[in-house]
Amino acid sequence: MARRRAADGTTDLLPDRIPVFDHVFGTCRQVFARFGYREIRTPLFEDTSLYVRSIGEATDVVGKEMFTVNRGETSVTFRPEGTAGVVRAYLQANLDKIRPFQKLFYMGPMFRYERPQAGRQRQFDQIGVEALGSSSPLLDAEVIALAMQCLTAIGLANFTLAVNTLGEPGDRARFRDALRTYLQPFLLERCDDCRVRFDKNPLRMLDCKVKGCQPSNKSAPTMVDSLAESSRQRFSQTLGHLRALGVSYEIDANIVRGLDYYTHTVFEIRCTDVGARSAVCGGGRYDGLMRELDGPDLGAVGFAIGVAPVLVALEKQKHASTAPKDSDVAIFVVPVTDAERAACFLLTHELRAAGLSADTDYEERSLKALFKQADKRGVRFVLTLGPDEVAQQQVKVKDMAAGQESVVARADACAVLARRLAT
Numbered sequence: 001m002a003r004r005r006a007a008d009g010t011t012d013l014l015p016d017r018i019p020v021f022d023h024v025f026g027t028c029r030q031v032f033a034r035f036g037y038r039e040i041r042t043p044l045f046e047d048t049s050l051y052v053r054s055i056g057e058a059t060d061v062v063g064k065e066m067f068t069v070n071r072g073e074t075s076v077t078f079r080p081e082g083t084a085g086v087v088r089a090y091l092q093a094n095l096d097k098i099r100p101f102q103k104l105f106y107m108g109p110m111f112r113y114e115r116p117q118a119g120r121q122r123q124f125d126q127i128g129v130e131a132l133g134s135s136s137p138l139l140d141a142e143v144i145a146l147a148m149q150c151l152t153a154i155g156l157a158n159f160t161l162a163v164n165t166l167g168e169p170g171d172r173a174r175f176r177d178a179l180r181t182y183l184q185p186f187l188l189e190r191c192d193d194c195r196v197r198f199d200k201n202p203l204r205m206l207d208c209k210v211k212g213c214q215p216s217n218k219s220a221p222t223m224v225d226s227l228a229e230s231s232r233q234r235f236s237q238t239l240g241h242l243r244a245l246g247v248s249y250e251i252d253a254n255i256v257r258g259l260d261y262y263t264h265t266v267f268e269i270r271c272t273d274v275g276a277r278s279a280v281c282g283g284g285r286y287d288g289l290m291r292e293l294d295g296p297d298l299g300a301v302g303f304a305i306g307v308a309p310v311l312v313a314l315e316k317q318k319h320a321s322t323a324p325k326d327s328d329v330a331i332f333v334v335p336v337t338d339a340e341r342a343a344c345f346l347l348t349h350e351l352r353a354a355g356l357s358a359d360t361d362y363e364e365r366s367l368k369a370l371f372k373q374a375d376k377r378g379v380r381f382v383l384t385l386g387p388d389e390v391a392q393q394q395v396k397v398k399d400m401a402a403g404q405e406s407v408v409a410r411a412d413a414c415a416v417l418a419r420r421l422a423t
Helices: 015-035 048-055 060-065 083-092 137-154 169-189 192-200 202-207 229-244 307-316 338-353 367-377 387-392 410-422
Strands: 045-047 067-071 074-078 102-111 123-132 159-165 263-271 279-285 300-306 331-335 358-360 381-385 394-399 404-409
Touching: 015 102, 015 123, 015 137, 015 307, 045 048, 045 083, 048 060, 048 074, 048 083, 083 102, 083 123, 083 300, 123 137, 123 307, 137 159, 137 229, 137 263, 137 279, 137 300, 137 307, 159 229, 169 192, 169 202, 192 202, 229 263, 263 307, 279 307, 300 307, 331 338, 331 367, 338 358, 338 381, 338 387, 338 410, 367 381, 381 387, 381 410, 387 394, 394 410, 404 410
Parallel strands: 331 358, 331 381
Antiparallel strands: 045 074, 067 074, 102 123, 123 300, 159 263, 263 279, 279 300, 381 394, 394 404
């Protein structure tokens, strides 16, 4: 019988991989703290209607990618993205009345029914921020700079920023009409998804990854052609703030993002080391979302970093954080003969109670094999108990890095090891 495998689109996070995840999450936490963002944790699933209203019924996420569970009259969906749940929590807690301007961040798993590939899974982790309660272009620039600083601090290289604007809803409607007029003659050449998007969401046709669809996008009208003067000025202000911060960017008229709630600034951060789908971070402004969810007409902007594509890029760039970490404990307590195993077990627990990381043997291996295991695990000190050490209430200590041995009193072992590990 074949061994059972994890469900398609999911991966097991084994102990050797945990340190790199801790590195990414911990680094982002530190950067968020410098910018004044506080953590929020929302449920893993929400009422399905929340995502239909916020993301948009015509989007691929709602139409094809959501994991939805129906029980009687209840329909819930495992979160495909983080923004809608954060805004729902903000409104439910009446933060719009108590303290409207909030800087929040979240970390955790999301769920989408996509074709699994490198850096893309059906359960995946995102790290995101939502700055709620302001429409200032300064905040757009801050959020983009924050995303860039996070990726830099993580150690990612070879990434670039691309920005665009979707303007006001009126601008978007004009652009949608112009796009349909232009794309109509090419419909027969486009993929099935594009033909569906033509009626429901033609902007998504610009973002199609099918190679046969991309040539007809090259001469398509751009959003800039449909912008009102106020929207042009706002985009110009945002770009000016980015230049003032020293943030390099390129303008990419094909960035439309896949969710309906975006307005004005949208952006992607791309890294070619990920592969064809190179985005490691995406976001933008969504000023109409609160109003759509029966809240006040307040502005908001945010982004989400995809942890999986970041890790793919870090591994290809051979970043130090992705190297396997063999050392799991600092101290390994080993017996010379079977008679000392109980004494080793007791000493190990005393070391742990003193706040030190320690382990002992549970496989009844030979002393030679235990020293090989300690070396493989990257243990700092090996403590040996034999008949003589037990009789004389002593412990033999070997510093594995220095290759030096010493003998300490059994009663002093915890204090001596604590001092040596502190240096």
